[in-house]
Amino acid sequence: MHKGLLKSWKSDKGFGFIKSDTLEHDTFIHISALKHMSRKPKVGDTIYFEVATQPDGKTKAINCRIEGVTELKAPYQKHTQQPYRMAKSNFASSFLGKVASIALIAALCFYAINKYNAHSSSQTPVITNADLATFDKKYPKMVIPKSTQNFTCDGRQHCSQMTSKDEAIFFINNCPNTKMDGDNDGDPCERDTRF
Numbered sequence: 001m002h003k004g005l006l007k008s009w010k011s012d013k014g015f016g017f018i019k020s021d022t023l024e025h026d027t028f029i030h031i032s033a034l035k036h037m038s039r040k041p042k043v044g045d046t047i048y049f050e051v052a053t054q055p056d057g058k059t060k061a062i063n064c065r066i067e068g069v070t071e072l073k074a075p076y077q078k079h080t081q082q083p084y085r086m087a088k089s090n091f092a093s094s095f096l097g098k099v100a101s102i103a104l105i106a107a108l109c110f111y112a113i114n115k116y117n118a119h120s121s122s123q124t125p126v127i128t129n130a131d132l133a134t135f136d137k138k139y140p141k142m143v144i145p146k147s148t149q150n151f152t153c154d155g156r157q158h159c160s161q162m163t164s165k166d167e168a169i170f171f172i173n174n175c176p177n178t179k180m181d182g183d184n185d186g187d188p189c190e191r192d193t194r195f
Contacts, residue, residue: 001063002027006045018047018061027051029061038070045069159189168195 004020004027014031027049034041041047046067051059065071151167153175162168162180168188172178180188189195 002049002051004047004049006041006043006047009041009043011040016041016043018049023051025059027059027061029064033061033064034066036072037066038072039066041066159192162189162192165189165195 002020002022004018004023006029007017007019007026009016016029017026018029019026029041029047029049031040033049047061047064048067049061049064052062053059151170151174153171156162156171156175157177157179159168159180162171165188168180172181172186172188178188183190
């Protein structure tokens with residue numbers, strides 16, 4: 001291992017030269033030889049290095065480190081723990097656990113939907129025979145005159161605007177906002193003496 005001072009450094013190009021008392025020529029150094037250091041090199045740094053001869057006969061510095069600068073751990077040393085591998089038995093139980101969880105969620109959803117449907121169907125009124133027997137009393141039949149083809153809803157609302165009782169009956173049964181049946185018994189214009 002050689003020791004030398006960084007004589008020059010070109011930050012924009014990522015290389016420089018090391019002057020060492022033990023070597024005849026200055027040694028070329030590239031930034032890639034220092035990538036494990038916590039900072040970039042500066043002119044004047046003491047560098048420890050080995051020398052390798054390239055195929056073209058030139059030398060370069062390898063296995064370098066800067067004196068007094070901490071080294072970064074190599075990427076493969078960062079994670080000393082081996083990746084966790086699941087044993088087959090754990091995989092099977094995990095798979096069964098997932099299937100059981102999905103089945104449980106599906107069962108809960110099915111139960112909730114059935115409960116909702118049962119609740120909403122209980123809200124729907126059911127008509128029984130007893131209801132049908134009292135229906136006519138609760139809702140008396142409306143008598144609509146047979147000759148209704150001459151009557152149309154035209155916005156009239158009061159008895160004084162009607163020409164006949166049949167027309168008044170048509171209006172209270174078919175037209176909105178009429179004011180001709182005050183007691184809501186289906187018999188309009190009871191006080192009108194004209195009819």
